[in-house]
Amino acid sequence: MTDTESTPVRSMDRLREIAGVAARAANAHNTQPWELRFRSDHVEVGWRTQYALGPSDPAHRDLRLSLGTYVESLLICAAEAGIPVRWEPDFDVDATRVGRLRPDEWPTASPRSVADVEGRRVWRGAWKREQVPAEALHRARRTAEEAGFRVAVVPTQAARPLLVRAYHWFFGDAGIAAELLAWARLSPRHPEYRRDGLNDVMLVLSRAEALAMRMFFAPPVYRALRPLGLVRLLTTLSSGATRGEGVVLVILGKGNDPADEVEAGRLVTRLWLDLFRDGIHVHPQSHVIDCPGTVGDLARLCGATDGERPLVFFRVGYPATDPAARPRHPRRESAEHISA
Numbered sequence: 001m002t003d004t005e006s007t008p009v010r011s012m013d014r015l016r017e018i019a020g021v022a023a024r025a026a027n028a029h030n031t032q033p034w035e036l037r038f039r040s041d042h043v044e045v046g047w048r049t050q051y052a053l054g055p056s057d058p059a060h061r062d063l064r065l066s067l068g069t070y071v072e073s074l075l076i077c078a079a080e081a082g083i084p085v086r087w088e089p090d091f092d093v094d095a096t097r098v099g100r101l102r103p104d105e106w107p108t109a110s111p112r113s114v115a116d117v118e119g120r121r122v123w124r125g126a127w128k129r130e131q132v133p134a135e136a137l138h139r140a141r142r143t144a145e146e147a148g149f150r151v152a153v154v155p156t157q158a159a160r161p162l163l164v165r166a167y168h169w170f171f172g173d174a175g176i177a178a179e180l181l182a183w184a185r186l187s188p189r190h191p192e193y194r195r196d197g198l199n200d201v202m203l204v205l206s207r208a209e210a211l212a213m214r215m216f217f218a219p220p221v222y223r224a225l226r227p228l229g230l231v232r233l234l235t236t237l238s239s240g241a242t243r244g245e246g247v248v249l250v251i252l253g254k255g256n257d258p259a260d261e262v263e264a265g266r267l268v269t270r271l272w273l274d275l276f277r278d279g280i281h282v283h284p285q286s287h288v289i290d291c292p293g294t295v296g297d298l299a300r301l302c303g304a305t306d307g308e309r310p311l312v313f314f315r316v317g318y319p320a321t322d323p324a325a326r327p328r329h330p331r332r333e334s335a336e337h338i339s340a
C-alpha cells in the first residue's frame with residue numbers, strides 16, 4: 001500500500017487521541033457504555049453489555065441515547081482535530097453495534113467545539129427564577145426539526161405532577177433502587193469514585209443525605225421502610241427538577257426504530273451544548289418516559305400526533321448556585337473505551 005492509500009486509515013487512528021474528550025458525553029447513570037472497535041478500514045462504535053442498565057432503562061432507550069450523545073461528541077472533536085470521518089449508522093443489537101466511522105475525503109466543520117464538549121455538565125441542583133429566553137427555545141426547536149425530531153416546550157407546572165408520579169414509581173421498584181445504589185458513589189472512599197457512576201457532589205447531596213441514601217437503599221432497610229412511607233419521602237426529596245416556574249423540553253420522535261434513538265442522542269448533545277454555551281443548564285429525567293403510568297400523559301401534554309412518542313425529557317434553566325464549584329462526574333481512562 002502506498003503512503004497516499006494508507007493516509008485515510010492512519011487518520012482514523014487519530015480517533016484514539018480524541019476518544020477521551022468525547023467520553024465527556026452525557027450518559028445515563030454515567031456508566032459510559034460505549035466502545036470504539038478499531039478495524040482495518042473503519043472504527044465501529046458499539047457498547048459493552050456490562051455497562052447497559054437493567055431495571056432503570058427497561059427499553060434500553062437511554063443506552064441508545066447515550067451512544068448517540070457519544071457519537072456526536074466524537075464527530076465534534078474529530079471536526080476540530082481535522083480528522084476526516086463520516087458517520088454510517090448500522091444498528092445491530094446482536095453485534096452490540098450502533099454504526100461505523102469511516103474515513104472521508106475532507107473533515108466536516110462543526111459549529112460546536114471541543115471546549116463545549118469538555119465544559120458541559122449536568123445540573124441537579126436548584127434553579128433561579130430567571131426564564132430561558134424565547135430565542136434559545138426557538139433555536140432548540142429548529143435544531144430538532146433539522147434532525148427530523150420535534151421539541152415540545154412544556155411549563156414545569158404542567159410537567160411536575162407527572163414527574164412526582166414517575167418518581168413514586170421509580171423509588172417503589174426494588175430493582176431500580178438497587179441499581180441506583182450500585183451506580184451511586186456516595187463517598188470519595190468508594191473504589192470507583194474517580195472512574196464512573198453518580199457521585200455525591202453531582203447528585204447535590206449533603207453528607208447527611210448521602211448517608212441516608214446509602215442506608216435507605218440497602219435492600220433490608222428498603223424492604224422494611226417501603227410500606228411505611230419511604231417512597232413518598234424519596235419522591236418529595238427528589239422532584240426538584242420541575243420546581244419553580246420554568247420549562248421542560250421534550251424530544252419527540254416517530255416510530256419505534258432503535259437507530260432513531262441513537263440519532264436522538266446525537267441531537268441531545270447538539271441541544272445541550274448550544275444551551276450550555278448560553279449559560280443554560282440541563283437536568284434530564286428519564287423515568288417520566290419509562291414509567292408506564294406517565295408516558296401517555298406526557299405525550300398528550302406535548303400534543304403528540306401521528307405516531308410521535310417522547311424520547312427525552314429535560315428541565316432547562318439557570319442554576320441557583322455555581323455549577324463549576326462542583327467537581328465534574330469522572331470518566332474512565334480513554335484506553336478503557338477502546339478495544340483492539
Ligand SMILES: Cc1cc2nc3c(=O)[nH]c(=O)nc-3n(C[C@H](O)[C@H](O)[C@H](O)COP(=O)(O)O)c2cc1C
Nearest residue numbers: 026027028029030062065066121122284285286329
Ligand atoms: C439518555 C440520558 C438519560 C439521563 N437520565 C437522567 C436522569 O433520569 N436523571 C438524572 O439526574 N440525570 C440523567 N442524565 C444525566 C446523566 O446522569 C449525566 O450525563 C451523567 O451522570 C454524566 O454527568 P455529566 O453529564 O455531568 O458529565 C441522563 C443523561 C442521558 C444522556
